[in-house]
Amino acid sequence: MPVQPVTRFAFLGPEGTFTEAALHSLGTPSEGGAVPAPSVPAALAMVRSGEVDAALVPMENSVEGSVSPTIDGLAGGEPLVVTREVFLEVDFVLGVRPGTPLAAVRRVASHPHALAQVRGWLAAHLPDAEVVPAASTADAARLVAGGAPDPAGAVVAGAPDAAVCPELAAERYGLDLAATGLADAPGAVTRFVQVERPGRLPAPTGADKTTLTCFVADRTGALLDLLTEFASRGISLTRLESRPTREGLGVYSFSVDCEGHVADRRVGDALVALHRLCDDVRFHGSYPRSDGRAAAEVTERFADAAFGTAEDWLTRLREGAGG
Numbered sequence: 001m002p003v004q005p006v007t008r009f010a011f012l013g014p015e016g017t018f019t020e021a022a023l024h025s026l027g028t029p030s031e032g033g034a035v036p037a038p039s040v041p042a043a044l045a046m047v048r049s050g051e052v053d054a055a056l057v058p059m060e061n062s063v064e065g066s067v068s069p070t071i072d073g074l075a076g077g078e079p080l081v082v083t084r085e086v087f088l089e090v091d092f093v094l095g096v097r098p099g100t101p102l103a104a105v106r107r108v109a110s111h112p113h114a115l116a117q118v119r120g121w122l123a124a125h126l127p128d129a130e131v132v133p134a135a136s137t138a139d140a141a142r143l144v145a146g147g148a149p150d151p152a153g154a155v156v157a158g159a160p161d162a163a164v165c166p167e168l169a170a171e172r173y174g175l176d177l178a179a180t181g182l183a184d185a186p187g188a189v190t191r192f193v194q195v196e197r198p199g200r201l202p203a204p205t206g207a208d209k210t211t212l213t214c215f216v217a218d219r220t221g222a223l224l225d226l227l228t229e230f231a232s233r234g235i236s237l238t239r240l241e242s243r244p245t246r247e248g249l250g251v252y253s254f255s256v257d258c259e260g261h262v263a264d265r266r267v268g269d270a271l272v273a274l275h276r277l278c279d280d281v282r283f284h285g286s287y288p289r290s291d292g293r294a295a296a297e298v299t300e301r302f303a304d305a306a307f308g309t310a311e312d313w314l315t316r317l318r319e320g321a322g323g
């Protein structure tokens with residue numbers, strides 16, 4: 001299959017988000033090839049409509065866990081596949097309009113995942129501030145910059161007066177840094193994924209991941225059965241998330257990242273079993289692990305050769321041979 005170069009990327013915007021930093025860390029795209037989207041669903045919609053070739057969106061964070069709009073955006077709608085992942089260490093500053101002292105901050109805005117990672121800092125330093133969600137960290141910075149103090153020195157109603165954001169976003173929107181190093185858990189890492197329309201399957205590298213959504217019937221042991229298909233083939237999961245299907249309380253799908261590539265026999269074999277077992281399985285791609293770590297010990301029993309030998313044996317049996 002010919003590999004089409006990705007030239008136009010949507011990213012969770014506006015300018016100055018962690019997602020944009022992650023995109024630039026990939027060395028892509030070229031001038032004018034990065035298009036800010038107002039939300040994750042909007043970025044995915046731009047891929048589906050063909051307006052862009054790919055989107056870079058946050059998938060999960062080492063402190064706050066999965067980013068639901070990304071998980072749900074893959075699970076529903078026209079098929080999309082992950083073709084690359086990238087990790088970025090994130091830390092936060094408090095951006096304020098120039099001249100605003102910390103004591104004057106009444107309302108703090110940011111992306112919910114950022115707010116969750118600075119909860120302790122906010123409780124210690126701004127215990128009375130109202131905390132409001134924004135579409136992204138940079139959107140919060142943009143909103144703060146747009147707010148102006150009224151002549152009496154109070155903040156115009158509605159605008160937040162501080163943003164929890166990357167230092168780059170504070171700079172981009174002309175904000176002062178009222179505080180730096182806000183993260184409650186230093187060294188937190190966010191994983192971003194490159195999402196495309198199906199049609200391009202990255203070649204196996206020996207250190208890959210595969211992403212799936214499994215829709216299981218509402219019955220006793222369904223999750224155990226699903227997990228068994230991976231475990232019995234020596235496949236480790238690197239992420240497992242249950243998400244409501246919106247059909248009613250108690251009806252869930254499972255979003256799974258596992259080690260290995262669909263071209264690996266053990267992964268292909270597990271997918272066949274899951275297809276038989278589940279109401280539906282959506283394949284969201286196989287792609288290289290960004291840490292390059294090979295699947296934890298693919299032992300001889302789970303290697304491609306072992307599957308080949310076993311299948312040859314079955315073929316001989318079906319041809320009437322004994323053994």
Ligand SMILES: O=C(O)C(=O)Cc1ccccc1
Binds near residue numbers: 019113114137138
């Ligand atoms: O809002 C951003 O800057 C994002 O890219 C999403 C996000 C939010 C918090 C941590 C990591 C990524």
